[in-house]
Amino acid sequence: MSRAKPVQSLAVITLIFLMLAGSIGLSSGMTKEELEYRPLTLSEVTKLFAQKGLKLEAVAREGFEDTVLLGIEPEIFRIRGSEDLVWIYPFSSHREREQLAGHYWRFNDEMMAVFLPHSQLFQTLAAKNMFIVYCPLLDIESLKTMGPDYASYVQRSKAIRELVLRDLNGGKTLVFRGEGQYWMVEVVLDCFGQFYKDDQGVLGYESWSEASAVAKYKGDPGQIKSFSYTLEGAYGSYSGIRQTLSSDGLVRLGRGNGLVGKVEEKHSFSIKWNGQAEAFDLEADPFGMIRLPY
Numbered sequence: 530m531s532r533a534k535p536v537q538s539l540a541v542i543t544l545i546f547l548m549l550a551g552s553i554g555l556s557s558g559m560t561k562e563e564l565e566y567r568p569l570t571l572s573e574v575t576k577l578f579a580q581k582g583l584k585l586e587a588v589a590r591e592g593f594e595d596t597v598l599l600g601i602e603p604e605i606f607r608i609r610g611s612e613d614l615v616w617i618y619p620f621s622s623h624r625e626r627e628q629l630a631g632h633y634w635r636f637n638d639e640m641m642a643v644f645l646p647h648s649q650l651f652q653t654l655a656a657k658n659m660f661i662v663y664c665p666l667l668d669i670e671s672l673k674t675m676g677p678d679y680a681s682y683v684q685r686s687k688a689i690r691e692l693v694l695r696d697l698n699g700g701k702t703l704v705f706r707g708e709g710q711y712w713m714v715e716v717v718l719d720c721f722g723q724f725y726k727d728d729q730g731v732l733g734y735e736s737w738s739e740a741s742a743v744a745k746y747k748g749d750p751g752q753i754k755s756f757s758y759t760l761e762g763a764y765g766s767y768s769g770i771r772q773t774l775s776s777d778g779l780v781r782l783g784r785g786n787g788l789v790g791k792v793e794e795k796h797s798f799s800i801k802w803n804g805q806a807e808a809f810d811l812e813a814d815p816f817g818m819i820r821l822p823y
Contacts, residue, residue: 568658569697571604571619581692583685584609596643599629603662611666613685614647618660623725623733626658652686656697657725663689694719698737704819705796707811714782714798715821716742716760716811740767742782743821744800750774756802758782763796779821 575585585606596603596616603616620626644651648664655661665686671678694700700721707714722736742760746753759768760782767785774780799808 568622569619569656571617574617574659574661574697575606577692577696578615578689581688581696583615583688583692585615588614593647595646598643598660599625608685611681611685613666613682614664615689616662616664618662620658620660623658624729626655626660629655629660650682652689654689654693656693659697661689661693694721699723700737702817704814704817705811706814706820707796707798707809709807709809711747711805711807712744712798712800713747714742714744714760714811715819716740716796717819717823738762739784741784741823743823744780744782744798745821746774746778746780746802748778750776750778753802756800758798758800760785761797761799781823 578585586609588605588607590602590605593603593605593616596605598618599620601618601620603618606615606617607613608615618626618629620629644653644662644664648666650665650667652663653660654663663686665682667678667682671682694702698721700719703718703720705716705718718738718740720736720738722734724732724734726732740760740762744758753774755770755772757768757770759766765785767783769783771780771782796811797808798811800806
């Protein structure tokens with residue numbers, strides 16, 4: 530089987546969803562309890578991929594003998610219309626999958642060696658008892674030119690991320706916004722949090738969030754030499770230092786974890802620049818509208 534050349538200059542994109550439950554099966558007559566606590570089946574997951582326009586076609590295991598995780602061999606698929614691969618590890622229970630997710634939360638050399646030979650842009654995702662690895666096979670020239678193949682990869686990556694967040698994990702996207710005298714900030718928060726029963730009947734709870742933020746300076750962007758900021762939520766925070774703004778005063782603040790929250794909760798933003806400081810609260814947009822460019 531032919532494979533794309535590795536992309537040496539990019540770090541691995543690691544995205545781990547540690548949850549269960551979702552909207553899959555809502556139209557099949559399952560009760561809420563069955564939906565939340567019943568393990569997913571491989572056929573349910575592949576059917577959902579197909580419904581989202583990502584038809585999965587089975588691939589032979591030859592050449593993938595080194596991909597066994599905790600004794601589980603993945604079911605390997607190619608996304609129709611591309612060379613990209615999807616590996617699905619069907620663990621028997623949420624608890625079994627949790628062992629893997631906890632093990633893979635911090636990628637060490639041994640764990641990276643499993644996926645990197647197949648794709649240096651691999652992404653890991655999890656829902657209930659399923660551990661999913663998306664392996665885009667993007668060659669170096671397509672990456673450099675950011676042509677049609679690159680655009681298709683970005684589109685597929687976003688679609689798979691949304692599928693796992695919303696359809697398998699029952700997640701949602703919240704938009705928080707705040708404004709002071711000099712700055713305005715918008716935060717897009719992807720999150721989920723639900724109770725579950727493990728294979729022993731013990732009730733547990735898992736939650737996850739990832740926030741991406743954009744700030745805008747209302748004055749002359751050329752006056753800003755550097756600034757530091759902190760974004761805080763009910764359960765966590767992240768901060769950073771930036772050097773420059775765009776010509777329209779915008780700056781992407783990157784991504785952070787730990788801001789799990791609800792619509793009724795507030796987040797706070799503080800910033801220091803040029804010997805000045807400002808702080809204000811961020812509140813949820815009731816319509817979830819994104820207004821700043823990301």
